Amino acid sequence: MAKKRILLKIGSNTLTKETNHISRGKIEDLGVQIAALNEEYEFIIVSSGAIAAAKQFVKLDNQDKDVFVKQALASIGQPHLMRIYNENFKDLGLNTSQCLLSYSDFEKEQTKKNIVNTINVLVKNNYIPIINENDTVATDEIRFGDNDKLAALTAVLLNVDILIIATNTNGIYTKESIHNENPETIKLVSDLKSLEKEIGESKSSHGTGGMQSKIEAAAIAKAASIETWIVNGLNDNFILKALKDEIPFTKIV
Ligand SMILES: Nc1ncnc2c1ncn2[C@@H]1O[C@H](COP(=O)(O)OP(=O)(O)O)[C@@H](O)[C@H]1O
Ligand SMILES: N[C@@H](CCC(=O)OP(=O)(O)O)C(=O)O
Numbered sequence: 001m002a003k004k005r006i007l008l009k010i011g012s013n014t015l016t017k018e019t020n021h022i023s024r025g026k027i028e029d030l031g032v033q034i035a036a037l038n039e040e041y042e043f044i045i046v047s048s049g050a051i052a053a054a055k056q057f058v059k060l061d062n063q064d065k066d067v068f069v070k071q072a073l074a075s076i077g078q079p080h081l082m083r084i085y086n087e088n089f090k091d092l093g094l095n096t097s098q099c100l101l102s103y104s105d106f107e108k109e110q111t112k113k114n115i116v117n118t119i120n121v122l123v124k125n126n127y128i129p130i131i132n133e134n135d136t137v138a139t140d141e142i143r144f145g146d147n148d149k150l151a152a153l154t155a156v157l158l159n160v161d162i163l164i165i166a167t168n169t170n171g172i173y174t175k176e177s178i179h180n181e182n183p184e185t186i187k188l189v190s191d192l193k194s195l196e197k198e199i200g201e202s203k204s205s206h207g208t209g210g211m212q213s214k215i216e217a218a219a220i221a222k223a224a225s226i227e228t229w230i231v232n233g234l235n236d237n238f239i240l241k242a243l244k245d246e247i248p249f250t251k252i253v
Pocket of ligand 1: 011012013014146166167168169171172173174175178198199200201210211
């Protein structure tokens with residue numbers, strides 16, 4: 001039977017477990033789950049974390065709020081990020097590869113074909129593509145996006161079965177439940193307009209796009225009949241548990 005495809009988007013917040021360091025434990029947690037699901041699912045990862053990785057090792061002589069400083073940090077941190085993935089995944093028998101993409105790559109037929117061809121060869125040969133924005137040439141995601149839109153565009157291009165966006169909440173909560181300080185997850189939804197009404201302005205410590213960018217990503221996926229799952233990536237085994245419906249998360253169909 002053909003394997004199902006999962007596109008997993010993981011942000012800096014989850015990867016650092018809300019600290020200032022990339023968490024080897026979280027990367028190992030991802031690897032353990034991918035290895036456990038290897039017979040049934042193939043994985044493509046969209047991972048942020050390049051800037052967070054750089055900040056672990058260097059301090060540049062500039063204000064890091066400037067976009068071009070963030071770009072430089074991403075350039076320094078990306079190879080470290082990949083090294084950490086590599087080291088942890090190798091021990092679990094998983095191979096990794098790096099793909100750097102930007103929105104404009106999704107606008108031209110030839111570059112789209114190139115992406116699909118490359119990634120299909122990688123996946124077929126049991127290499128897990130780890131995608132990030134090419135931050136030297138593009139600034140969309142470091143400015144606004146959380147890599148959520150890049151993940152959705154990639155999910156559609158690669159015709160995945162499920163887009164999983166890992167974040168730091170148990171999916172999307174109702175506005176009222178947040179207000180009452182007793183967050184309640186909206187478990188299943190297909191009307192994105194009604195969902196938008198539940199979204200607040202707040203963002204996590206490393207976050208840029210908030211829940212809004214995840215809903216926009218879900219809209220892109222939905223238009224291609226791909227389900228989006230918004231899952232709490234801070235939990236150990238969050239993919240396995242979501243697949244078994246053992247944790248609360250939001251499924252957008
Ligand atoms: N209705 C909602 N339910 C859950 N979280 C929400 C909601 N509205 C806004 N948020 C905020 O969105 C944040 C997640 O987005 P973001 O900070 O960009 O995280 P990430 O780095 O995982 O992409 C949550 O931590 C929360 O502060
Ligand atoms: N591409 C950059 C940042 C992208 C971004 O802002 O994403 P996120 O960490 O999900 O809020 C990086 O890898 O650090």
